[in-house]
Amino acid sequence: MHSEEIRKKFLAFFEKRGHKVVPSASLIPENDPSVLFNTAGMQPLVPYLLGQKHPLGNRIVNVQKCVRTGDLDDIGDNRHFSFFEMMGNWSLGDYFKEEAIKWSYEFLTSKEEGLGLDPTRLYITVFAGDENAPEDIESRALWQSVGVSNERIYSLGADDNWWSPGDNGPCGPCSEMFYDVTGTVGELSKEQFVEAVKKEDVIEIWNDVFMEYEKKDGKVVGKLAQKNVDTGAGLERMTAVLQGKKTAYETDIFKEALEKIKNDRPKILGSEEQIIKAERIVLDHFRTVLFLAADGVVPSNKGAGYIMRRLLRRGIVYFRKISFVYLEHYAQLLDVCVGFYGNIYPELKAVKENGYKIIFDEINQFQNSLENGLKEFEKLEKRRFWGINGAEGEKMMIILGQDAFDLWQTYGFPIELTIELATERNMKVDVPTFDFLMKQHQEKSRTASSGMFKGGLANTNEKTVRLHTAHHLLLAALQEKFGKQVKQRGSNITEERLRMDFVFDRKITDEEKKELEAQVNTWINEAHPVVRREMPLAEAEKLGAEMEFGAKYPDMVSVYMIGKSDDKILSKEFCGGPHVTNTKELGHFKIQKEEASSQGVRRIKAVLE
Ligand code: SER
Numbered sequence: 001m002h003s004e005e006i007r008k009k010f011l012a013f014f015e016k017r018g019h020k021v022v023p024s025a026s027l028i029p030e031n032d033p034s035v036l037f038n039t040a041g042m043q044p045l046v047p048y049l050l051g052q053k054h055p056l057g058n059r060i061v062n063v064q065k066c067v068r069t070g071d072l073d074d075i076g077d078n079r080h081f082s083f084f085e086m087m088g089n090w091s092l093g094d095y096f097k098e099e100a101i102k103w104s105y106e107f108l109t110s111k112e113e114g115l116g117l118d119p120t121r122l123y124i125t126v127f128a129g130d131e132n133a134p135e136d137i138e139s140r141a142l143w144q145s146v147g148v149s150n151e152r153i154y155s156l157g158a159d160d161n162w163w164s165p166g167d168n169g170p171c172g173p174c175s176e177m178f179y180d181v182t183g184t185v186g187e188l189s190k191e192q193f194v195e196a197v198k199k200e201d202v203i204e205i206w207n208d209v210f211m212e213y214e215k216k217d218g219k220v221v222g223k224l225a226q227k228n229v230d231t232g233a234g235l236e237r238m239t240a241v242l243q244g245k246k247t248a249y250e251t252d253i254f255k256e257a258l259e260k261i262k263n264d265r266p267k268i269l270g271s272e273e274q275i276i277k278a279e280r281i282v283l284d285h286f287r288t289v290l291f292l293a294a295d296g297v298v299p300s301n302k303g304a305g306y307i308m309r310r311l312l313r314r315g316i317v318y319f320r321k322i323s324f325v326y327l328e329h330y331a332q333l334l335d336v337c338v339g340f341y342g343n344i345y346p347e348l349k350a351v352k353e354n355g356y357k358i359i360f361d362e363i364n365q366f367q368n369s370l371e372n373g374l375k376e377f378e379k380l381e382k383r384r385f386w387g388i389n390g391a392e393g394e395k396m397m398i399i400l401g402q403d404a405f406d407l408w409q410t411y412g413f414p415i416e417l418t419i420e421l422a423t424e425r426n427m428k429v430d431v432p433t434f435d436f437l438m439k440q441h442q443e444k445s446r447t448a449s450s451g452m453f454k455g456g457l458a459n460t461n462e463k464t465v466r467l468h469t470a471h472h473l474l475l476a477a478l479q480e481k482f483g484k485q486v487k488q489r490g491s492n493i494t495e496e497r498l499r500m501d502f503v504f505d506r507k508i509t510d511e512e513k514k515e516l517e518a519q520v521n522t523w524i525n526e527a528h529p530v531v532r533r534e535m536p537l538a539e540a541e542k543l544g545a546e547m548e549f550g551a552k553y554p555d556m557v558s559v560y561m562i563g564k565s566d567d568k569i570l571s572k573e574f575c576g577g578p579h580v581t582n583t584k585e586l587g588h589f590k591i592q593k594e595e596a597s598s599q600g601v602r603r604i605k606a607v608l609e
Helices: 003-016 043-049 097-109 137-146 190-198 235-242 252-262 272-294 303-322 326-341 346-353 357-382 401-411 415-424 431-450 460-482 510-525 537-543
Strands: 020-022 059-067 083-092 122-127 153-156 169-180 202-216 219-234 385-389 394-399 488-493 498-503 530-536 556-563 569-574 589-598 601-608
Touching (some): 003 020, 043 219, 083 235, 097 202, 097 219, 137 169, 169 190, 326 346, 401 431, 460 589
16 A cells, blocks of 8 residues: 555545544644654644644544654664654544544554554553553453454553653553564564564554643643543554555655665665665655755754754765765755655645755755865874763773864764764764753854743753863862872763772771862852863973873873963863863762772762752
8 A cells, every 4th residue: 555545544534534634734833942843743733632622623633744853873773764744633622532442443454444454463552550540441441342352452551651742731641553564473462562562573553642631840730621532653654564564764655765866886885784774864864854944944053953954964974975976866855755745745846946945055065064074074083082981981082072063063064974984983972072062052052042041951961061070179179188199090970970089098087078078169169260271292291280090192182270360270180071161060069978999099979969
C-alpha cells in the first residue's frame, strides 16, 4: 500500500465516523513559545483539549507535520526522523475509550476500509497504574471485546504508557498497538514482548491516549474538565510496516529521492554502513529543511532558525562525503520532495516558486566559509591541547570547546564537521563545552532580541562549570593555607560535586576544613572576575600557573586567572575551561568529605549549594 493510500484511508475512515478533516497546522507553534516546533499532533490542539470549542466540532481527524530534533545522532537508524507526519483522530470531550479502541482495531484490520493488517500479529499495551491513575482494566476489557486475546495485552508503567507532551498540559494513560513485522513471533510473555520490541521484531504502530488528566510543573495535578482522545500513528512507520520494510527510508516515501543520490560516486569510500547512514542523514535533513522553509523559518543563530541551519549544514557535510555533485543533487532532492508532497502541502510549491532562495543562500554562504574554516582548523591542529575528557576523566588531545564554538561562530562550522575533522586526526572535541557556550550564546541572543529573561535555566553544564571554577578556588585556598607544595594530583567533576586529589601527608582537621570553606566563600563573595588568556607556554610557566603533574603542554596554552587585577591574582591554572565569568556566580561552597586517597595524597569532595 502506497503511503498516499494510507493517508487517504485514515482520513476517510474517520470522516465517515463523524470526524472533520483539519489540515496540518504549521510546524511552528502559534501560541506556545515554550517549544520550537510542533512535536506531536496534539500540540496545535491543546486549547481544545483544555475545553475551548473547536470551530469544526468535537471530532477531528488530521495528519500533522511534526519536527523532533532531540538527538540528531539517532538519525540514520531505522526509526528516527527529524520530520514526520502523525495521523490522528481526536475526541474533544466527546467519545472515549470504547469508540477509540473499537475504531483503532477496525482501521488496522479491516480489509475494505482499513489497512487489512493481520489481527494475529497485533499486540497491545495498557497502563499498569500508579499514584496518578489506576490500572486501565477498562481498556484491557475493551481490547478483548474487539477480539484481542488477553495474553497479548500487557500492562506497562508510566514510562511506556503515560503520554504527556512535556511538564505542562493535558496528558493521560495510553494504550499502544504493536505489530509483528516478521510474521513469526507468535505468543509472547511480557518479558519476551519487551525483548521483541527492542529487537524491532515487534513495532509500535499507533498510540491511543486517553487524555483526561493535566500536568503542571511535571506533576499530574488532577483531571481536566473533559475527557479527550488523542491518537497518533506515524505515517512513515506505518508505511514501512505495510510495505514490509525495516525502515521508512526503503519505502515509497524516500524512493525517488534515494534513487537520485544512489548513483553518486562515493567520495570517501567508507563502509557500506557509513554510506547508508550518510544517505539517510541527507534524506532526512533536506526534507526537514524544506518543510521548515515552507513554514517561514529562515536559517539563523537561534531558535528554530538555528536548528534549520544545523540540519542544512549537517546534511551538506554528509552529502559531501558521498557525492561529487551534491549541490546539483540537493536541488533535485528538493524538487522530488515538492513533487511528492506538493498537493498535500501547497506551501512547498510556494517555496519552489521563490527559487528555494533561502536554502541556497544558506548553502552558498556555508560553501564560502568552509574553505576559510578549514584553514583555521589546520591552525588549531598545530596548537594542540591536552585535556580531560569530561566525566570519564581520561586524558586526550582535544579541540577546545571554545575553539569549536569560534569555528562555528566565525565560519559556520557545524559541530559535526569539527568532530569529523578532529576524528580524522585522532583528536577529540570538547562537545559539552561547545554545547554550553552555544546555549549561553543562544540565551544571550534571545534575551537581547526579545528583552526577555527566562529564569531557572541552570542545567547540567552550568552546574559543572560552576563546580569547575570552585575547584580552582579550592586549590588556591589549600595553597594559601598549607603552601605552594600542595599540588593537585587528579580531579573529577559531576553535576553534584567536585572531587580533588592533592599532595598532602596528613588528615585535615575539622577546624582547617572550616577555614578552607570560609576562604573560598570569601573569594566567592568578593566577586572576582575569571579570565581566560592564551599565551606561549614559556610565559605561562614564568607566571607560575598551576600545571597538571606529568602533563605535556603545547607551545600555546590557555590559562585561567581569577582575581580583580594583575597584581591580585588568586588563582592561575593551565586549563581549557569552561568557567563562570565571575566568582559571585558560584553560591555557597561546602566541603563534604576529606579522606585519604593514596599514600601522601588526600581527597576532598565538595559541593556548591
Ligand atoms: N500524542 C501521542 C503521541 O504523539 C498520540 O498522538 O504519540
